[in-house]
Amino acid sequence: MSMTATSRRHIPDILDCLAQLSNDEVPTPPKFANQMLDLLPDEVWSDPNLKWLDPFVKSGVFLREVATRLLSGLAEWEPDFEKRRDHIFRNMLYGTSITEMTGLLARRSLYYSRDASGETSVVKFASPDGNVPFVPAKHAFKKERCVICGAPEDLERGDSRENHAYSFIHGAYPTEELKDMKFDVIVGNPPFQIDDGGHNASATPIYQHFVEAAIDMDPRYVLMITPSRWFAGGKGLDKYRDRMLNDRHMQNLVDYPKLYDGFPGVKIRGGVSYFLWSRDYDGPCSIQTMWDGKPVGEPVARYLNAYDVLVRRNEAVSILEKVRAKNEPTLNNRVSSAKPFGLRTFFHGAPKPDGMAEPVKLYGSQRVSWVERASIPQNDAWVDNWKVLMTRVQGTSSAVETQFLGKPIVAAPKSASTESYVVAGRFDGFAEAEWYAAYLRTRFARFLVSLRKSTQDAARGVYSFIPDLPMDRQWTDEKLYERYGLNAEEIAFIESQVREMPANGEAVEE
Structure with missing residues:
Protein backbone atom coordinates (compact mmCIF):
# COMPACT_ATOMS: atom_id res chain seq x y z
CA MET A 1 0.00 0.00 0.00
CA ARG A 312 -31.36 25.36 32.39
CA ARG A 313 -32.71 26.95 29.18
CA ASN A 314 -31.86 30.61 28.67
CA GLU A 315 -35.01 31.07 26.57
CA ALA A 316 -37.16 30.11 29.56
CA VAL A 317 -35.95 32.86 31.88
CA SER A 318 -37.99 35.72 30.41
CA ILE A 319 -41.15 33.57 30.49
CA LEU A 320 -40.66 32.63 34.11
CA GLU A 321 -39.93 36.23 35.05
CA LYS A 322 -43.24 37.37 33.54
CA VAL A 323 -45.13 34.68 35.44
CA ARG A 324 -43.46 35.42 38.76
CA ALA A 325 -43.89 39.18 38.37
CA LYS A 326 -47.55 38.80 39.39
CA ASN A 327 -46.52 37.41 42.81
CA GLU A 328 -49.26 34.78 42.77
CA PRO A 329 -49.33 31.72 45.06
CA THR A 330 -48.24 28.51 43.38
CA LEU A 331 -49.52 24.96 43.23
CA ASN A 332 -46.82 23.82 45.62
CA ASN A 333 -49.29 24.76 48.36
CA ARG A 334 -52.11 22.75 46.79
CA VAL A 335 -50.43 19.50 45.68
CA SER A 336 -50.10 16.75 48.28
CA SER A 337 -46.88 15.24 49.54
CA ALA A 338 -45.93 11.62 48.92
CA LYS A 339 -48.31 8.87 50.12
CA PRO A 340 -51.37 11.17 50.25
CA PHE A 341 -53.50 8.48 51.93
CA GLY A 342 -50.63 6.61 53.57
CA LEU A 343 -50.76 3.68 51.13
CA ARG A 344 -47.63 2.37 49.41
CA THR A 345 -47.30 1.79 45.67
CA PHE A 346 -47.45 -1.98 45.95
CA PHE A 347 -50.72 -1.94 47.93
CA HIS A 348 -53.87 -3.09 46.13
CA GLY A 349 -57.38 -3.67 47.42
CA ALA A 350 -60.08 -6.09 46.31
CA PRO A 351 -61.12 -6.29 42.64
CA LYS A 352 -64.76 -5.60 43.58
CA PRO A 353 -66.49 -3.69 46.41
CA ASP A 354 -68.79 -6.61 47.22
CA GLY A 355 -69.55 -6.97 50.91
CA MET A 356 -67.76 -3.78 51.99
CA ALA A 357 -69.51 -1.55 54.53
CA GLU A 358 -68.14 1.70 53.06
CA PRO A 359 -66.21 0.95 49.87
CA VAL A 360 -63.66 3.42 48.53
CA LYS A 361 -62.37 3.30 44.97
CA LEU A 362 -58.57 3.06 45.09
CA TYR A 363 -56.38 4.28 42.25
CA GLY A 364 -53.14 2.32 42.36
CA SER A 365 -50.25 1.23 40.22
CA GLN A 366 -51.72 0.13 36.87
CA ARG A 367 -55.03 -0.92 38.38
CA VAL A 368 -58.11 0.26 40.23
CA SER A 369 -59.31 -1.69 43.25
CA TRP A 370 -61.54 -1.24 46.31
CA VAL A 371 -60.86 -0.86 50.03
CA GLU A 372 -62.84 -0.29 53.19
CA ARG A 373 -62.80 3.35 54.19
CA ALA A 374 -61.82 2.41 57.72
CA SER A 375 -58.57 0.86 56.39
CA ILE A 376 -57.25 4.13 54.91
CA PRO A 377 -54.42 5.29 57.23
CA GLN A 378 -54.56 9.08 56.76
CA ASN A 379 -56.41 12.06 55.25
CA ASP A 380 -59.79 10.38 55.60
CA ALA A 381 -61.59 13.71 54.96
CA TRP A 382 -60.11 13.87 51.46
CA VAL A 383 -62.09 10.79 50.47
CA ASP A 384 -65.24 12.94 50.21
CA ASN A 385 -63.70 15.55 47.89
CA TRP A 386 -63.56 15.70 44.15
CA LYS A 387 -59.87 15.18 43.43
CA VAL A 388 -57.46 15.57 40.56
CA LEU A 389 -54.85 12.81 40.67
CA MET A 390 -51.50 12.96 38.88
CA THR A 391 -49.10 10.09 38.42
CA ARG A 392 -46.04 10.44 40.64
CA VAL A 393 -43.69 8.96 38.02
CA GLN A 394 -43.86 10.46 34.57
CA GLY A 395 -40.89 9.98 32.31
CA THR A 396 -39.79 9.01 28.89
CA SER A 397 -37.56 6.43 27.28
CA SER A 398 -37.04 8.66 24.25
CA ALA A 399 -34.18 11.10 23.85
CA VAL A 400 -36.40 14.12 24.50
CA GLU A 401 -39.29 14.45 26.96
CA THR A 402 -42.19 16.57 25.72
CA GLN A 403 -45.09 15.65 28.03
CA PHE A 404 -43.69 16.22 31.58
CA LEU A 405 -46.93 15.28 33.36
CA GLY A 406 -49.30 12.36 32.99
CA LYS A 407 -52.92 12.80 32.04
CA PRO A 408 -54.94 14.15 35.00
CA ILE A 409 -57.53 11.86 36.54
CA VAL A 410 -60.68 13.50 37.91
CA ALA A 411 -61.67 11.25 40.80
CA ALA A 412 -65.16 11.48 42.28
CA PRO A 413 -65.90 11.41 46.02
CA LYS A 414 -65.50 8.05 47.76
CA SER A 415 -62.06 7.59 46.20
CA ALA A 416 -58.42 7.51 47.29
CA SER A 417 -55.03 6.59 45.85
CA THR A 418 -51.75 4.92 46.68
CA GLU A 419 -48.44 6.79 46.47
CA SER A 420 -48.40 6.07 42.73
CA TYR A 421 -50.28 9.37 42.57
CA VAL A 422 -50.21 12.77 44.19
CA VAL A 423 -53.45 14.57 44.93
CA ALA A 424 -52.86 17.64 42.80
CA GLY A 425 -56.01 19.38 44.01
CA ARG A 426 -59.22 18.88 46.02
CA PHE A 427 -62.57 20.50 45.22
CA ASP A 428 -66.19 20.61 46.34
CA GLY A 429 -67.65 20.18 42.87
CA PHE A 430 -67.02 18.51 39.55
CA ALA A 431 -66.76 21.71 37.50
CA GLU A 432 -63.81 23.08 39.47
CA ALA A 433 -62.03 19.74 39.35
CA GLU A 434 -62.53 19.47 35.59
CA TRP A 435 -61.28 23.03 35.00
CA TYR A 436 -58.25 22.30 37.17
CA ALA A 437 -57.49 19.13 35.18
CA ALA A 438 -57.75 21.17 31.98
CA TYR A 439 -55.32 23.70 33.47
CA LEU A 440 -52.76 20.98 34.16
CA ARG A 441 -53.13 19.74 30.59
CA THR A 442 -52.12 23.11 29.15
CA ARG A 443 -48.73 23.48 27.55
CA PHE A 444 -48.19 26.54 29.73
CA ALA A 445 -48.53 24.61 33.01
CA ARG A 446 -46.47 21.64 31.82
CA PHE A 447 -43.75 23.97 30.53
CA LEU A 448 -43.40 25.43 34.02
CA VAL A 449 -43.16 21.87 35.34
CA SER A 450 -40.37 21.15 32.85
CA LEU A 451 -38.24 23.88 34.42
CA ARG A 452 -38.14 21.95 37.70
CA LYS A 453 -38.36 18.34 36.52
CA SER A 454 -35.01 16.70 35.79
CA THR A 455 -35.98 13.06 36.37
CA GLN A 456 -39.01 10.80 36.02
CA ASP A 457 -40.20 11.83 39.47
CA ALA A 458 -43.13 14.26 39.38
CA ALA A 459 -43.44 15.00 43.09
CA ARG A 460 -44.98 18.12 44.62
CA GLY A 461 -41.90 20.25 44.02
CA VAL A 462 -42.22 20.19 40.23
CA TYR A 463 -45.46 22.22 40.49
CA SER A 464 -43.80 25.12 42.35
CA PHE A 465 -43.62 27.49 39.38
CA ILE A 466 -47.28 27.02 38.32
CA PRO A 467 -49.55 29.87 39.52
CA ASP A 468 -52.50 28.81 41.66
CA LEU A 469 -55.24 30.53 39.68
CA PRO A 470 -58.93 30.65 40.59
CA MET A 471 -60.81 27.73 39.05
CA ASP A 472 -63.85 29.82 38.07
CA ARG A 473 -63.27 29.26 34.36
CA GLN A 474 -61.49 26.97 31.95
CA TRP A 475 -57.95 28.22 31.41
CA THR A 476 -56.57 27.65 27.93
CA ASP A 477 -53.08 28.25 26.64
CA GLU A 478 -54.29 31.27 24.70
CA LYS A 479 -55.81 32.85 27.82
CA LEU A 480 -52.68 32.10 29.83
CA TYR A 481 -50.33 33.52 27.19
CA GLU A 482 -52.41 36.70 27.19
CA ARG A 483 -52.61 36.89 30.99
CA TYR A 484 -48.81 36.83 31.34
CA GLY A 485 -48.03 38.96 28.31
CA LEU A 486 -45.98 36.38 26.43
CA ASN A 487 -44.72 37.41 23.02
CA ALA A 488 -44.71 35.33 19.84
CA GLU A 489 -41.14 34.13 20.36
CA GLU A 490 -41.83 32.99 23.91
CA ILE A 491 -45.03 31.20 22.86
CA ALA A 492 -43.18 29.47 20.05
CA PHE A 493 -40.50 28.29 22.48
CA ILE A 494 -43.09 26.82 24.87
CA GLU A 495 -44.84 25.00 22.05
CA SER A 496 -41.54 23.67 20.69
CA GLN A 497 -40.80 22.10 24.08
CA VAL A 498 -44.20 20.75 25.15
CA ARG A 499 -46.54 18.73 22.99
CA GLU A 500 -50.29 19.18 23.09
CA MET A 501 -52.24 16.93 25.48
CA PRO A 502 -55.73 16.07 24.25
CA ALA A 503 -58.67 16.59 26.57
CA ASN A 504 -60.25 13.23 25.70
CA GLY A 505 -58.74 9.82 25.39
CA GLU A 506 -55.58 8.47 26.92
CA ALA A 507 -52.39 10.49 26.76
CA VAL A 508 -49.85 8.92 24.45
CA GLU A 509 -46.95 7.45 26.40
CA GLU A 510 -43.48 8.34 25.24
Missing part, protein backbone atom coordinates in the same frame (compact mmCIF):
# COMPACT_ATOMS: atom_id res chain seq x y z
CA SER A 2 1.34 3.44 -0.93
CA MET A 3 2.10 6.18 1.61
CA THR A 4 -0.61 8.33 0.02
CA ALA A 5 -3.24 5.63 0.47
CA THR A 6 -2.16 5.06 4.07
CA SER A 7 -2.33 8.76 4.92
CA ARG A 8 -5.84 9.01 3.54
CA ARG A 9 -7.12 6.10 5.59
CA HIS A 10 -8.94 7.08 8.78
CA ILE A 11 -7.27 5.67 11.86
CA PRO A 12 -9.71 5.86 14.78
CA ASP A 13 -8.70 6.99 18.24
CA ILE A 14 -8.76 3.91 20.46
CA LEU A 15 -10.39 5.95 23.24
CA ASP A 16 -13.37 6.58 20.95
CA CYS A 17 -13.94 2.83 20.90
CA LEU A 18 -14.24 2.25 24.65
CA ALA A 19 -17.67 1.23 25.87
CA GLN A 20 -19.24 1.98 29.25
CA LEU A 21 -17.69 -0.38 31.79
CA SER A 22 -20.22 0.15 34.61
CA ASN A 23 -22.50 2.83 36.07
CA ASP A 24 -19.47 4.63 37.50
CA GLU A 25 -17.05 4.00 34.63
CA VAL A 26 -18.27 6.05 31.66
CA PRO A 27 -15.22 6.97 29.55
CA THR A 28 -15.21 10.48 28.10
CA PRO A 29 -14.92 10.67 24.30
CA PRO A 30 -11.75 12.54 23.25
CA LYS A 31 -13.70 15.14 21.25
CA PHE A 32 -15.87 15.89 24.27
CA ALA A 33 -12.83 16.14 26.57
CA ASN A 34 -11.27 18.68 24.22
CA GLN A 35 -14.44 20.78 24.14
CA MET A 36 -14.20 20.93 27.92
CA LEU A 37 -10.51 21.89 27.85
CA ASP A 38 -11.35 24.73 25.44
CA LEU A 39 -13.01 26.55 28.36
CA LEU A 40 -9.67 27.04 30.10
CA PRO A 41 -7.82 30.31 29.41
CA ASP A 42 -5.02 30.18 26.84
CA GLU A 43 -2.30 31.03 29.34
CA VAL A 44 -2.54 27.67 31.11
CA TRP A 45 -1.01 25.96 28.07
CA SER A 46 2.19 28.02 28.23
CA ASP A 47 2.84 27.92 31.99
CA PRO A 48 5.42 25.23 32.91
CA ASN A 49 4.83 25.66 36.63
CA LEU A 50 1.22 24.45 36.80
CA LYS A 51 0.28 21.14 38.40
CA TRP A 52 -2.60 19.27 36.73
CA LEU A 53 -4.71 16.62 38.47
CA ASP A 54 -7.30 14.11 37.30
CA PRO A 55 -8.32 12.44 40.58
CA PHE A 56 -10.68 9.86 39.00
CA VAL A 57 -8.90 8.59 35.90
CA LYS A 58 -10.78 6.14 33.67
CA SER A 59 -9.30 6.02 30.15
CA GLY A 60 -6.66 8.68 30.71
CA VAL A 61 -8.14 10.90 28.01
CA PHE A 62 -7.95 14.16 29.98
CA LEU A 63 -4.29 13.78 30.94
CA ARG A 64 -3.45 12.67 27.42
CA GLU A 65 -5.14 15.66 25.80
CA VAL A 66 -3.65 18.06 28.35
CA ALA A 67 -0.21 16.62 27.55
CA THR A 68 -0.76 17.16 23.82
CA ARG A 69 -1.65 20.81 24.37
CA LEU A 70 1.24 21.42 26.74
CA LEU A 71 3.72 19.85 24.32
CA SER A 72 2.71 22.51 21.82
CA GLY A 73 2.17 25.41 24.24
CA LEU A 74 5.53 25.02 26.01
CA ALA A 75 7.62 24.76 22.84
CA GLU A 76 8.93 28.29 23.19
CA TRP A 77 9.75 27.76 26.87
CA GLU A 78 11.70 24.57 26.12
CA PRO A 79 12.53 24.00 22.42
CA ASP A 80 14.04 20.55 23.06
CA PHE A 81 11.12 18.14 22.60
CA GLU A 82 12.43 15.34 24.81
CA LYS A 83 13.29 17.69 27.69
CA ARG A 84 9.89 19.38 27.33
CA ARG A 85 8.05 16.06 27.33
CA ASP A 86 10.00 14.80 30.33
CA HIS A 87 9.13 17.93 32.31
CA ILE A 88 5.44 17.74 31.41
CA PHE A 89 4.97 14.07 32.22
CA ARG A 90 7.18 14.01 35.29
CA ASN A 91 6.42 17.36 36.93
CA MET A 92 3.04 18.60 35.68
CA LEU A 93 0.58 15.72 35.19
CA TYR A 94 -0.85 13.69 38.06
CA GLY A 95 -3.84 11.45 38.64
CA THR A 96 -5.26 8.42 40.36
CA SER A 97 -7.35 5.74 38.68
CA ILE A 98 -10.70 4.58 40.01
CA THR A 99 -9.82 0.89 39.53
CA GLU A 100 -6.72 -1.16 38.83
CA MET A 101 -7.93 -1.81 35.28
CA THR A 102 -8.56 1.85 34.47
CA GLY A 103 -5.08 2.57 35.80
CA LEU A 104 -3.63 0.23 33.19
CA LEU A 105 -5.75 1.90 30.48
CA ALA A 106 -4.75 5.38 31.58
CA ARG A 107 -1.02 4.67 31.66
CA ARG A 108 -1.29 3.08 28.23
CA SER A 109 -3.02 6.23 26.97
CA LEU A 110 -0.65 8.68 28.61
CA TYR A 111 2.74 6.94 28.63
CA TYR A 112 2.11 4.50 25.75
CA SER A 113 2.81 1.73 28.25
CA ARG A 114 0.91 0.29 31.18
CA ASP A 115 4.31 -0.01 32.89
CA ALA A 116 5.65 3.51 33.31
CA SER A 117 9.03 2.10 34.33
CA GLY A 118 9.35 -0.06 31.21
CA GLU A 119 11.38 0.50 28.08
CA THR A 120 8.34 1.42 25.96
CA SER A 121 7.16 4.23 28.26
CA VAL A 122 7.68 7.67 26.68
CA VAL A 123 9.06 8.84 30.03
CA LYS A 124 10.72 6.24 32.23
CA PHE A 125 9.65 6.46 35.86
CA ALA A 126 11.08 4.57 38.82
CA SER A 127 7.64 3.11 39.55
CA PRO A 128 5.43 1.14 37.12
CA ASP A 129 2.56 3.47 38.09
CA GLY A 130 4.33 6.69 37.10
CA ASN A 131 2.20 9.59 38.29
CA VAL A 132 -1.07 7.66 37.78
CA PRO A 133 -1.36 5.04 40.53
CA PHE A 134 -4.39 3.10 41.67
CA VAL A 135 -4.62 3.81 45.40
CA PRO A 136 -6.82 1.39 47.38
CA ALA A 137 -9.13 2.92 49.97
CA LYS A 138 -11.70 1.77 52.51
CA HIS A 139 -15.26 2.84 53.19
CA ALA A 140 -16.12 4.30 56.59
CA PHE A 141 -19.19 2.26 57.50
CA LYS A 142 -21.64 3.22 60.20
CA LYS A 143 -25.06 1.58 60.48
CA GLU A 144 -24.45 -0.38 57.25
CA ARG A 145 -23.67 2.74 55.19
CA CYS A 146 -20.47 4.57 54.31
CA VAL A 147 -20.67 7.95 56.00
CA ILE A 148 -18.61 9.48 53.18
CA CYS A 149 -20.28 8.24 49.99
CA GLY A 150 -23.40 6.39 51.17
CA ALA A 151 -22.35 2.99 49.79
CA PRO A 152 -24.03 -0.06 51.37
CA GLU A 153 -21.81 -2.26 53.51
CA ASP A 154 -22.11 -5.26 51.18
CA LEU A 155 -19.91 -3.44 48.66
CA GLU A 156 -16.93 -4.17 50.91
CA ARG A 157 -15.96 -7.55 49.46
CA GLY A 158 -12.34 -7.94 50.48
CA ASP A 159 -9.08 -6.82 48.92
CA SER A 160 -9.44 -8.99 45.83
CA ARG A 161 -12.56 -7.28 44.42
CA GLU A 162 -13.49 -3.70 43.59
CA ASN A 163 -15.24 -2.02 46.53
CA HIS A 164 -15.96 1.39 44.91
CA ALA A 165 -14.21 3.22 47.74
CA TYR A 166 -12.64 5.95 45.62
CA SER A 167 -9.38 7.24 47.04
CA PHE A 168 -9.98 10.94 46.31
CA ILE A 169 -13.04 11.19 48.55
CA HIS A 170 -12.00 8.57 51.12
CA GLY A 171 -8.81 10.27 52.26
CA ALA A 172 -6.27 8.03 50.49
CA TYR A 173 -5.29 10.40 47.65
CA PRO A 174 -3.37 12.66 47.36
CA THR A 175 -0.95 10.26 49.01
CA GLU A 176 1.48 11.17 51.79
CA GLU A 177 4.27 12.16 49.39
CA LEU A 178 1.89 14.53 47.57
CA LYS A 179 0.16 16.02 50.62
CA ASP A 180 2.00 19.35 50.34
CA MET A 181 1.64 19.67 46.56
CA LYS A 182 -0.56 22.55 45.38
CA PHE A 183 -2.59 21.52 42.34
CA ASP A 184 -3.54 24.35 40.01
CA VAL A 185 -6.02 22.69 37.62
CA ILE A 186 -8.28 19.76 38.50
CA VAL A 187 -10.04 18.17 35.54
CA GLY A 188 -12.02 15.04 34.80
CA ASN A 189 -15.16 12.97 34.76
CA PRO A 190 -16.00 11.66 38.26
CA PRO A 191 -17.99 8.48 38.99
CA PHE A 192 -21.66 9.39 38.75
CA GLN A 193 -23.47 7.00 41.09
CA ILE A 194 -23.22 3.92 43.24
CA ASP A 195 -25.80 1.17 43.64
CA ASP A 196 -27.34 1.54 47.08
CA GLY A 197 -29.03 -1.80 47.44
CA GLY A 198 -32.57 -0.41 47.21
CA HIS A 199 -35.53 -1.59 45.19
CA ASN A 200 -35.60 -1.30 41.41
CA ALA A 201 -31.84 -1.00 41.10
CA SER A 202 -31.87 2.33 42.89
CA ALA A 203 -28.64 4.27 42.98
CA THR A 204 -27.13 7.07 45.01
CA PRO A 205 -25.38 9.98 43.26
CA ILE A 206 -21.76 10.41 44.35
CA TYR A 207 -20.33 12.86 41.81
CA GLN A 208 -21.08 15.79 44.12
CA HIS A 209 -18.55 14.49 46.64
CA PHE A 210 -15.78 14.64 44.03
CA VAL A 211 -16.73 18.15 42.92
CA GLU A 212 -16.79 19.47 46.47
CA ALA A 213 -13.49 17.76 47.34
CA ALA A 214 -11.85 19.33 44.29
CA ILE A 215 -13.17 22.84 45.02
CA ASP A 216 -12.13 22.48 48.67
CA MET A 217 -8.52 22.01 47.51
CA ASP A 218 -8.71 25.62 46.26
CA PRO A 219 -7.01 25.19 42.87
CA ARG A 220 -7.06 27.91 40.24
CA TYR A 221 -9.55 25.96 38.12
CA VAL A 222 -11.91 23.00 38.41
CA LEU A 223 -13.24 21.60 35.14
CA MET A 224 -15.62 18.64 35.42
CA ILE A 225 -18.51 16.90 33.73
CA THR A 226 -21.42 15.54 35.78
CA PRO A 227 -25.08 14.58 35.35
CA SER A 228 -27.37 17.63 35.23
CA ARG A 229 -29.95 16.29 37.68
CA TRP A 230 -28.54 18.49 40.42
CA PHE A 231 -30.03 21.52 38.64
CA ALA A 232 -33.48 20.74 40.02
CA GLY A 233 -33.64 17.32 41.71
CA GLY A 234 -31.81 14.19 42.66
CA LYS A 235 -31.47 12.17 45.82
CA GLY A 236 -29.19 13.75 48.41
CA LEU A 237 -28.32 16.74 46.21
CA ASP A 238 -30.13 19.61 47.95
CA LYS A 239 -27.11 20.92 49.88
CA TYR A 240 -24.86 20.46 46.88
CA ARG A 241 -27.29 22.33 44.61
CA ASP A 242 -27.50 25.19 47.09
CA ARG A 243 -23.71 25.41 47.25
CA MET A 244 -23.25 25.39 43.49
CA LEU A 245 -26.04 27.87 42.76
CA ASN A 246 -24.59 30.34 45.23
CA ASP A 247 -20.96 29.93 44.15
CA ARG A 248 -20.01 33.02 42.15
CA HIS A 249 -16.79 31.33 41.02
CA MET A 250 -18.84 29.30 38.53
CA GLN A 251 -17.67 30.91 35.30
CA ASN A 252 -19.05 28.64 32.56
CA LEU A 253 -21.69 25.93 32.32
CA VAL A 254 -22.29 23.94 29.13
CA ASP A 255 -25.45 21.84 29.24
CA TYR A 256 -26.53 18.83 27.14
CA PRO A 257 -30.23 18.21 27.97
CA LYS A 258 -30.83 15.61 25.24
CA LEU A 259 -30.45 11.97 26.20
CA TYR A 260 -27.33 10.35 24.67
CA ASP A 261 -26.06 13.72 23.39
CA GLY A 262 -23.04 13.93 25.69
CA PHE A 263 -22.20 10.24 25.94
CA PRO A 264 -23.52 8.35 22.90
CA GLY A 265 -25.19 5.10 23.90
CA VAL A 266 -25.15 5.85 27.64
CA LYS A 267 -28.55 6.58 29.21
CA ILE A 268 -28.11 9.41 31.71
CA ARG A 269 -31.58 10.75 32.43
CA GLY A 270 -31.68 14.51 32.68
CA GLY A 271 -28.59 14.87 30.48
CA VAL A 272 -25.08 15.94 31.39
CA SER A 273 -23.19 19.21 31.70
CA TYR A 274 -19.70 20.44 32.34
CA PHE A 275 -18.57 23.52 34.20
CA LEU A 276 -15.53 25.69 34.77
CA TRP A 277 -15.02 26.87 38.34
CA SER A 278 -12.45 29.67 38.56
CA ARG A 279 -11.02 30.70 41.94
CA ASP A 280 -10.26 34.26 40.86
CA TYR A 281 -13.59 34.87 39.09
CA ASP A 282 -16.56 36.50 40.82
CA GLY A 283 -19.67 37.13 38.75
CA PRO A 284 -22.49 35.62 36.69
CA CYS A 285 -22.12 32.25 35.01
CA SER A 286 -22.14 31.97 31.21
CA ILE A 287 -24.67 29.25 30.32
CA GLN A 288 -24.69 27.53 26.93
CA THR A 289 -27.19 24.87 25.83
CA MET A 290 -26.07 22.21 23.35
CA TRP A 291 -28.36 20.16 21.13
CA ASP A 292 -27.17 17.39 18.81
CA GLY A 293 -23.64 18.53 19.59
CA LYS A 294 -24.24 22.12 18.46
CA PRO A 295 -24.83 25.31 20.47
CA VAL A 296 -28.40 26.62 20.76
CA GLY A 297 -28.22 30.38 20.52
CA GLU A 298 -25.58 32.47 22.22
CA PRO A 299 -24.41 31.83 25.78
CA VAL A 300 -26.09 34.01 28.40
CA ALA A 301 -24.40 35.24 31.58
CA ARG A 302 -26.74 35.01 34.56
CA TYR A 303 -26.56 34.34 38.26
CA LEU A 304 -27.35 30.74 39.10
CA ASN A 305 -29.17 31.50 42.34
CA ALA A 306 -32.02 33.52 40.83
CA TYR A 307 -34.31 30.63 41.87
CA ASP A 308 -34.05 27.63 44.17
CA VAL A 309 -33.35 25.48 41.10
CA LEU A 310 -31.30 26.17 38.00
CA VAL A 311 -33.47 27.06 35.02
